[in-house]
Amino acid sequence: MLDLQGYGPRLIEGAGVTVQLAILSLLLAIVLGLLTATAKMSRSWLLHKVATLYTTVIRGVPDLVLMMLLFFGGQIGVNMISDMLYDHFDIDLYINFNAFAAGVLTIGFIFGAYMGETFRGAFMAVDEGQIEAGKAYGMGNALLFRRVRFPQMMRHALPGLSNNWMVLLKTTALVSVIGLTDMVRVAAEASRATHEPFVFLLPVAAVYLLIASVSEWIFAQLQKRYNVGFGGQ
């Protein structure tokens, strides 16, 4: 049997960190992605430029470099803000730079750019006639988004969304480099300490495969649901 030499509970804890990190980052990325897609399609010149800059720069720089920039720069940046608040407004505020929150923010921020591109394509694939029909029914913008644009957009966005999720899941492994104790970090530490890398790293790899397989199944179910009424393709 697999002998984890006492690292078992920590590995399970680490797996919990990985899953939480991935899911929270995904939610943030979806919100940012919707905002970016909206900005890119808006008539405002400035919004369009800002969104394009965001997606171009983020997609042109390695995730790890962005992470290090935010992690190592983050504490300094936060300190600078609290110093400024103290100097100018006499507000004594100590902001603790939480590593987990920084991880969620960084990964969410990176994948928001990818999601933005996915959602933009999907929004454009929604038939213009559907939106006109919604307007003819007197729907406001919010209602139109909730009832017409979002559900129909999701049908086109799901393949890209599922792709982005798989990449995001694997990207969470990088936080181990920066100091968060996810399952990769525990496994790497255990490998170094016990000189038995396969015992720890192979099960962790298997957990990633398991999560990927489960999410593939979930996305297939979602695809079925959003394809209802489209000839069951």
Add this chain to the structure above:
Amino acid sequence: MDITTWMFEWLEGNAIFTPNTLGYYWDGFVTTTQLVFLSLLAGLLLAVPLAILRSSRHKWISLPVYVYTYVFRGTPLLIQLYIIYYGVVFFDGIQETFLWPILREAFYPALIAFTLNTAAYTTEIFRGAIKATSQGEIEAAKAYGMSSSLMMRRIILPSAFRRALPSYGNEVIFMLHASAIASVVTLTDLTGAARFVYARFYAPFDAFLFVAAIYLCLTFAILFVFRQLEKRLLAHLKPLSH
């Protein structure tokens, strides 16, 4: 003002980007380019035969290749790198062979991990392109009496490579970005150089923003090259201009 004198003055008034640290970045740039170029080349050479096997109608040929691509695409590259980097010692007798001086350095385990990873992705890209060959072309080739190997060489692969070009361009950029994790196993690639400069001067913004700009330029260069290639090789697919 002359650009070289401007550069010189800028360097003189700068505490962090001295010729010394710029030398680190240059070494990092060389390491990153070598790693990415060599792994892409080896991955490409592996991927072509694997993609052909993966497209086979026989399950017992295509399934093992699918398992390989599924595992390597489904797990983080960092884990693959750790397994190879920490695990290479445990192959019995490897320390006595001529390979040991090579494998002892971090560069080669990283190269092996990157190669296996990109080969898995590239195999799937080519397999998709091979599958998309139009049935008419295959029928025509058969009607000419081509054997399946001749058909693969003359008909299927040349058009599949062209179709794969845009996705392969993405894979090249992905590999450039993924190579940043080489710095985790003590290699001084571009990211490793930035980490060194950060640690020495405690200046995260300078160190990482500079390296981010370099990566951005490299990404744009790759995009440009692939756009030119696509223009040439996919000219027959462009909509006719009026």
